[in-house]
Amino acid sequence: EVQLVESGGGLVKPGGSLRLSCAASGFTFSLFTMNWVRQAPGKGLEWVSSISSSSTYIYYADSVKGRFTISRDNAKNSLYLQLNSLRAEDTAVFYCAREVGSGNYSRADYWGQGTLVTVSS
Amino acid sequence: DIQMTQSPSSLSASVGDRVTITCRASQSISTYLNWFQQKPGKAPKLLIYAASNLQSGVPSRFSGSGSGTDFTLTISSLQPEDFATYYCQQSYNTPRTFGQGTKVEIK
Numbered sequence: 001e002v003q004l005v006e007s008g009g010g011l012v013k014p015g016g017s018l019r020l021s022c023a024a025s026g027f028t029f030s031l032f033t034m035n036w037v038r039q040a041p042g043k044g045l046e047w048v049s050s051i052s053s054s055s056t057y058i059y060y061a062d063s064v065k066g067r068f069t070i071s072r073d074n075a076k077n078s079l080y081l082q083l084n085s086l087r088a089e090d091t092a093v094f095y096c097a098r099e100v101g102s103g104n105y106s107r108a109d110y111w112g113q114g115t116l117v118t119v120s121s
Numbered sequence: 122d123i124q125m126t127q128s129p130s131s132l133s134a135s136v137g138d139r140v141t142i143t144c145r146a147s148q149s150i151s152t153y154l155n156w157f158q159q160k161p162g163k164a165p166k167l168l169i170y171a172a173s174n175l176q177s178g179v180p181s182r183f184s185g186s187g188s189g190t191d192f193t194l195t196i197s198s199l200q201p202e203d204f205a206t207y208y209c210q211q212s213y214n215t216p217r218t219f220g221q222g223t224k225v226e227i228k
Binding site for chain 2: 035037044045046047050059061062095101104105106107108109111112113114
């Protein structure tokens with residue numbers, strides 16, 4: 001059974017940092033592109049970042065570029081998101097999601113339960 | 122960035138109704154369009170990929186159509202468990218933008 005379990009969320013002050021983790025199991029993690037998607041309270045979904053299976057291709061939303069860093073450790077079946085210079089508008093539930101399919105027909109078929117990041121003084 | 126616009130933003134419907142949700146892209150995205158369902162407090166769930174392909178395990182009352190800039194998600198006979206928010210997402214390029222969501226409520 002595919003499982004994705006996020007952790008690392010919490011309350012942080014503006015300008016602070018957090019590192020989110022996503023532990024994957026039930027599939028060969030090293031073969032899949034992975035994504036982070038966030039959702040501010042009461043708002044819609046926002047794609048944040050993606051990383052290819054061997055970390056060759058990395059992409060970010062403009063809203064987080066230069067502040068967030070995605071990475072993965074295939075030996076540990078884990079995905080990470082380093083959040084720096086956090087702002088109040090970064091407050092959200094962060095989901096990790098597995099991506100399947102080739103090229104433009106890719107889609108996120110499995111999602112974790114999410115971890116809440118709250119940025120407040 | 123490609124803008125995705127869903128309509129309506131919300132709708133009220135009864136069990137058994139046929140429901141259609143529309144998603145429009147700001148430029149042509151061929152059939153690179155996915156649909157998700159999200160219930161309160163839960164992660165999104167993939168329903169449809171590549172505009173019209175039903176994800177494994179998703180009931181056949183869900184269907185998708187469209188290409189280019191205009192897409193639809195149809196629920197042929199609304200069931201109690203279908204009351205949720207629905208999102209489209211383009212996979213044509215990054216950023217992988219989502220529509221703003223359509224909340225389907227009980228009439």
